[in-house]
Amino acid sequence: MSASRVLAGVLASVALVGACSGEDGTGGNAPIAPSLDQELTELLAAEGVKPVEKPAAQDPGLVKLGQLLFFEKELSGRRNIACSTCHHPLLGSADGQSQSRGQGATGLGPQRVHGPKSLFLARNTLSIWNRGVKGWDTMFWDGRLAGNPTDGYISPAGDATPQEFSNALAAFFIIPITPGEEMRGFQGELDVNGNPNEIGDLTDADFAQIWPLVVARAMAIPEYRDALLAAFPGTTEADINVVHLAEAVGAFMTDAFTALDTPFDRYLAGNHGALSDAQKRGAMLFYGRANCGSCHSGSLQTDFGFHNIAAPQVGTGKGEEAPLDYGRGRITLKEEDRFKFRTPSLRNTELEGPWMHNGAYAHLEDAVRHHLDPEAFLKAYNDKQVEPELWGTYQNSEETRKTLLASLDPMLKVEGAPLTDAEVADLMAFLSALTDPASLNQLYLIPDSVPSGLPVDD
Numbered sequence: 001m002s003a004s005r006v007l008a009g010v011l012a013s014v015a016l017v018g019a020c021s022g023e024d025g026t027g028g029n030a031p032i033a034p035s036l037d038q039e040l041t042e043l044l045a046a047e048g049v050k051p052v053e054k055p056a057a058q059d060p061g062l063v064k065l066g067q068l069l070f071f072e073k074e075l076s077g078r079r080n081i082a083c084s085t086c087h088h089p090l091l092g093s094a095d096g097q098s099q100s101r102g103q104g105a106t107g108l109g110p111q112r113v114h115g116p117k118s119l120f121l122a123r124n125t126l127s128i129w130n131r132g133v134k135g136w137d138t139m140f141w142d143g144r145l146a147g148n149p150t151d152g153y154i155s156p157a158g159d160a161t162p163q164e165f166s167n168a169l170a171a172f173f174i175i176p177i178t179p180g181e182e183m184r185g186f187q188g189e190l191d192v193n194g195n196p197n198e199i200g201d202l203t204d205a206d207f208a209q210i211w212p213l214v215v216a217r218a219m220a221i222p223e224y225r226d227a228l229l230a231a232f233p234g235t236t237e238a239d240i241n242v243v244h245l246a247e248a249v250g251a252f253m254t255d256a257f258t259a260l261d262t263p264f265d266r267y268l269a270g271n272h273g274a275l276s277d278a279q280k281r282g283a284m285l286f287y288g289r290a291n292c293g294s295c296h297s298g299s300l301q302t303d304f305g306f307h308n309i310a311a312p313q314v315g316t317g318k319g320e321e322a323p324l325d326y327g328r329g330r331i332t333l334k335e336e337d338r339f340k341f342r343t344p345s346l347r348n349t350e351l352e353g354p355w356m357h358n359g360a361y362a363h364l365e366d367a368v369r370h371h372l373d374p375e376a377f378l379k380a381y382n383d384k385q386v387e388p389e390l391w392g393t394y395q396n397s398e399e400t401r402k403t404l405l406a407s408l409d410p411m412l413k414v415e416g417a418p419l420t421d422a423e424v425a426d427l428m429a430f431l432s433a434l435t436d437p438a439s440l441n442q443l444y445l446i447p448d449s450v451p452s453g454l455p456v457d458d
């Protein structure tokens with residue numbers, strides 16, 4: 001071996017030793033740049049981004065029952081709409097509309113069309129991915145249902161809210177079955193078979209009267225009655241109430257829509273090959289310089305808090321303030337909470353457009369770029385991207401823009417230079433790492449039929 005070959009070999013091993021000792025910070029002569037993985041691992045640790053604890057396995061009998069109830073139109077006043085109509089397994093557990101067309105409309109997702117009396121729901125349908133994860137205690141864009149077994153539950157039903165739920169996800173069931181435009185139907189309207197709708201005679205506020213009527217619908221079908229009694233040993237027919245149905249639907253949603261096997265989860269579990277370099281750079285920006293992680297914090301990308309990012313005020317709006325939507329401000333009645341909405345989790349976000357509380361953006365990249373310059377996006381916003389019936393509803397006055405921007409959340413800031421297009425592309429790559437491949441095709445979740453015999457295809 002020549003002397004120079006030997007020297008080269010020695011130098012190489014010195015470099016190797018340097019790299020190893022540099023990693024644990026114990027020395028090495030020259031500083032060696034940390035690898036992207038090293039930087040990202042440190043950033044994630046500093047930001048408290050850890051592997052997510054999967055929910056406990058659900059009781060298979062309860063899951064099966066919950067699945068049928070989730071697809072069951074018998075639970076709606078006019079027997080024309082089910083949870084699955086708006087939270088469809090093939091539509092990212094939502095419905096692909098900017099705002100959902102409620103009971104009385106027909107068809108599924110973007111093909112859904114209004115009937116003579118159907119209305120839009122006031123907000124974009126939330127996806128239901130990972131809502132069974134422990135700690136997910138706050139529901140709705142404005143947080144109006146919340147709780148856990150220790151602290152109890154609050155909901156729009158006020159004092160009538162039952163308290164026996166396993167989690168907020170199960171508790172949720174008590175709400176969509178009650179509004180006239182959503183599932184209950186209105187007074188005097190017949191059901192799809194021409195029979196009276198006994199639930200439609202009540203009003204939205206009659207929660208405690210509506211629930212037993214919905215339970216009675218299920219209990220009148222022997223298959224549900226038997227499955228409910230079997231799923232809750234020790235109960236009699238008279239004991240079965242809305243909480244039992246809710247627990248079943250909650251168990252199904254947890255079982256079916258937990259989506260925690262994404263490239264990002266694999267990375268968090270230590271597989272550094274699970275993310276591409278672009279995704280890693282995107283994660284560095286997300287939890288670092290672009291400051292997304294200050295609101296979209298932790299492993300589920302939400303602080304469960306409420307923020308105003310000045311999303312375009314488009315669509316129906318909500319309540320007395322319509323066509324505006326005060327969001328969290330409607331619940332707390334505080335002026336400083338106006339236009340705040342719960343930070344959405346970004347898990348599977350690619351699959352559940354349109355985006356924002358009212359589905360203002362039809363393209364995910366626009367929803368992201370909006371954060372980087374809300375004022376410019378408000379000025380340039382084109383409402384042709386929402387449902388055609390809602391064209392022309394964009395509140396474009398300078399006054400509205402000013403009001404929205406006046407209370408813009410200060411955490412909406414990028415440190416240093418504005419993001420380049422290449423950096424935005426990296427952010428988008430990171431968002432794609434939050435998609436669980438298993439969620440891409442959930443056709444298997446749709447039952448062939450439900451006990452009422454009503455259709456399951458929309």
Ligand code: HEC
Binds near residue numbers: 083125127131173
């Ligand atoms: C007509 C469409 C429609 C139907 C039917 C419907 N939902 Fe929803 N769902 C929505 C919309 C819209 C929202 C968001 C409303 C808001 O935040 O104001 C939502 C929100 C939710 C959420 C909250 C998720 C979160 O992150 O806070 C859950 C859970 C849910 N629905 C479950 C159900 C269940 C269970 C049923 C059946 C009993 C059901 N939905 C029926 C449209 C619908």
Ligand code: HEC
Binds near residue numbers: 368411
């Ligand atoms: C000040 C808190 C805050 C910061 C910082 C923030 N977001 Fe958001 N983000 C929100 C809120 C709140 C919404 C929902 C607003 C609405 O619907 O009116 C949202 C919506 C979104 C949506 C649409 C999700 C959906 O389901 O509709 C995406 C995507 C998103 N943010 C990505 C990002 C990215 C990427 C960054 C960093 C560049 C970021 N956000 C920074 C609070 C924040």
